[in-house]
Amino acid sequence: MKGVLSFLFCVAALQGVPQAPVPASESPFLCNEADEVIALEALAAAVAEANGGRGRGAVPVNRGKNCASIEGVVEREGSNNGIPYAEVTLQFPNIGPAGDVLTVKADSKGHFIFPSIKPLPLPDGYNIAAAADGYVSTLYGQTSLSSTGENISVTRGQNRTLTIKLTPAPAIGGLVTTADSKPVAAALVRAYRIQYTPVGRRMKIVAKGLTNDRGAYRLLGIAPGDYYVSASYNEDARAVPFPGTLLTPNLSAADPGYVTTFFPSAEAPADAAAFTVTPGGARNDQTITLKESERFKLHVSVVANAASPSETHAFNIALLPDGADLGDVEDYVVHGNGTSEFDIRNVGRGHYSLVAFDKGRILSEAVHVDIQHDQNITISVYDPVDIPGTVVNEDGDVVISNYRIRSKFGSTDCQPSCMILDSSDLKPVKLRARLVRTDPGLGQTIYADVDAGHFNIQDVGPGEYDVYVDGFLPGVYVKEVEFRNPDPNWFGRIRVEPDKPPRILDPITLRWRIDSGIRIVMASAKPYVTGIVWTGGKKLEGPIPVPGALVLFEPFRQPGNPFTFREDRFFVTHADGGGHFEMSLPVGKYVAFGFEQIPSDLYFDPEFNARIFSFGAITDIKLVYASTTAPIGVMRMIECENKFIIDAKDLQIELNPCILRVPREQSSGLYP
């Protein structure tokens, strides 16, 4: 298979060799002919026209024989109404987070134009994405959230015309009532996006609203996905100012009110009903019923830890429901009286996590509380630490932090097509180091920019974290994570405890810092896997290739595999129009799946995985044949229909995982 998906890395990014910046005119999109200057002017004119909001003027469309253009209109789904000022982006398919993009703004009628771009004939093509406020961002030709868009090929001199339909961003709405169906005014309603991660299910607050005098709420701008909603009606919830909303002085006090209640009438997220929001599919009937329930009292004493003689100053505490994210910690704050003793009243039954924090910095271990009766709890506070680190290649050289991918299609110096990494400062891609809390009941993600191979992760509280680096191209992976106090059982997992490793107080910043930080070794994945995704089809028809299928290689779950819980060891790509795919993977044992459609992170979920495991193709990637042109993967696999195992010995073969149609079970609360 040839085309867009065959790429090779010019490994400059991993070797720390800065290359000369590329002039701006060498855009991968703009037509590279003698009339390029005109192309740039035309683009500028188109952009200015869109920004100015005036009627469409004479934007010169380049119809020269060597260039191409794409124009069209962005419309509201189900209508012919143009969406004013939508942003339309030209990009290359399947290149991960680091690709070049070219964005134009539509005019007041939703009309857009890329006046002069490089021809990109079949089998290649551009992807075109459109985005507008209040709509779901969509790729042209995208049939589901997880599918790829259609490749838009353009030949020399061609002017292609497209209509891109956007669906309005869905809303979640309903009523909040008491058990006797009385509407509840000014109740705080939150929507939580359910995020599936290898270490557990998380719920992140993505929208908040208040009910009106009729008890009605509507949360808008909801991205498609899986959700919980909850309602809180008590003075604690009322005490938090709500952005944009000033409540009437004629509102009666809520008093103890009701415990936070999840749709439809559950005290704990575990008993709540999750539901799926689809593009264009508003949920208008999520009525939450508040009920009188048993409430408990928690008394919390906060003590400064003796092992950490620190200047720990002000702090708050927060009580987070099971699965909550510490990024939302302010939403769960418990208001104290200025001392280190806290009384939390009116807590509903369930599992919670308790932390101390100050301005978003987590100061304590997460204490898990199972509330079935009144309790006294003591938590110790420590100053969080800064953890420095480096990102290096296998030779120990620091990697270039910010790079740019240039894609040269059809040019003579890079046949047949490839991508080149360089260190140009045009549209740089930022590398970010990331710590992810591994606590099954409590999520947290802490980011730090990587600058010239170095990073400093600030304000890390006590706990256990997985270490990641984001921003590399597909095929570059974390090979080692070194830390003074690693978790020996898991790859890339560190434990941060007060003074392990020793902390030093920086005399200038007055911040605690770990003296020896994290060292992350990056490597290029050499084994190369190609394959085709097909349905079993009927016996007579034979296999049918599935275009745009999502291909997943995930770590084989067996004791001793240290990668099982690492999200960056779940490798994903999309099949092209012929059902073909290609990807680079590090050596290891995987299970491969093809999906026609799947929520973008559901495959991380251990429970989901347990259910689909038998559909997967177990793939042992062991042989490495180093080649820049014809990479070979050798693998063992399971053919889906008859579970027949083929042993392929040192042969270049195609992998044929089957298409999976995983039934979406209803109403279990587990799967939408």
Next chain:
Amino acid sequence: MLQSAPATGSVGGVVVQAGANFPVPLDGAHVELSGAPGSSISVRTDGQGRFGFANLPPGGYRLRVTRDGYIRQEYAKRAPIVIKPGAPHAPIIFEMQPAPSISGRVLGESGEPIGNIMVSALKAVYDSRGKRTFTALTTTLTDDRGNYRLYWLDPGDYIVSAAFFPPVKTPSSPIQDASRAVYAPTYFPGASDIANAQRLPLRIGDDLAVDFLLVRAQAMSVRGSIVTSRNERVRSTSVTLSLTGDTTGAARYSAKSDNLGNFEIKNVAPGDYIASSESVIDRQRYSTAMHIVLRDRDENNAGMVLSPGVPVTGRIALDTDARIGLSAVRATLTAVDPYLPSFTTRGFQDDGQFAIIGVQRGAYSLDIAGLPEDLYIKEEHSGQTSILADPLNVEWNSPAPVAIILGSDGGRIDGTVTDISGASAHAFAGAQVVLVPGAERRGHPDQYRAVSSDEDGRFEIRGIPAGDYQLFAWENVEERAWLNSEFMMKYFDSGLPVPVAAKSSITVQVPVIPEKK
């Protein structure tokens, strides 16, 4: 020991709907009784609308009632309820009026609904100098269908506005990264300026429909530079813009300064903003805030000057130089621009010396709160300049020390408010009694005194600067309306003239000015 008469009292009553032909009790109403500041107890009415408080130590209390859907009430307006030992207070009947609402839809030029627009019910009020202004009583956001409800308002004159409300960006919400159409603030029925807005009278029980049609506005940029007060460029420091109408004050836009201290915030909707920035330099907190109004053009020259602020020192003293207790007194420098920060004393030394630290450049009025009742403010000076009527201007250096002289030789008025409209005059409780100074001093709000008559119609005013006054007692009057000369025009003939001499004591009877029904 013999049991004496109970040393406590009680009060109770019923909450009903107003205007009904037969009593309609309101259950679940929240009745709050407050005595000393910070101490209050509350109960909810039962199914018959009844409430009661027992075992109350004798004294003055305030009694308030709220119930969802009705206009909140305070017993006899502002008059304290007096609890006497032994005997229960006479039963109290609260008649509650249904609160009015405003609702409607916000649509764009082509009829499309616009979500996340902040709609505000701006109620006409008098500000601290008696100027008629509009202040947000309630705000809400439109939903994705453009619908909004501003519910349970107070009756009165309103202006309704719709303004673009950029949400605070969150990393997990990619939709918000999409391009945004922005809208200029619009006042019903379509004015871009509050002066041209239509005033909507809202009466008990109304549900007014107010729809908006918003026109897209040009997004603008705010460009400028950040320097310190020593003119050093401040790099890599955030400037944030928050909307003045936003109750949370959260930053809606932000940008960081480059290596030359320059910054640019793009795609800003028209509106009134506070630009603010702060940084720690040499372990000292530097900050600044300024008002930026974007109408139809970019702000290209926003000069943010970070400074640690300056201390404003002064002394508060009696005209007799005797010592006074200052523990409850607070001196506050209130920025003339209501959206800029104010600064307050942290305490006074025994001799009345004080320092307000970190005061930013700007114009301030010096407000004194918590003065003992017998004292009045005689003079406020900074150096030779009086700052009683004019603002104190703080520049890059500390202003001349402030001297606050309190007068202890004020006069005193004891009086009764009477209702003479009926067959026989009787004492009137809960009237708003206002002492208005003579014409030459009417521009000075500190020369006015406002109290309310108690359950027996009585009131007292102490610490009155010597001079001529008129006394008014309104059954109902908008707060601070008496500071407004236009409002007062129709009353000046009916005021009771009261000349107050130093250390004098006068007893008066004031007829109540009945509310026009």
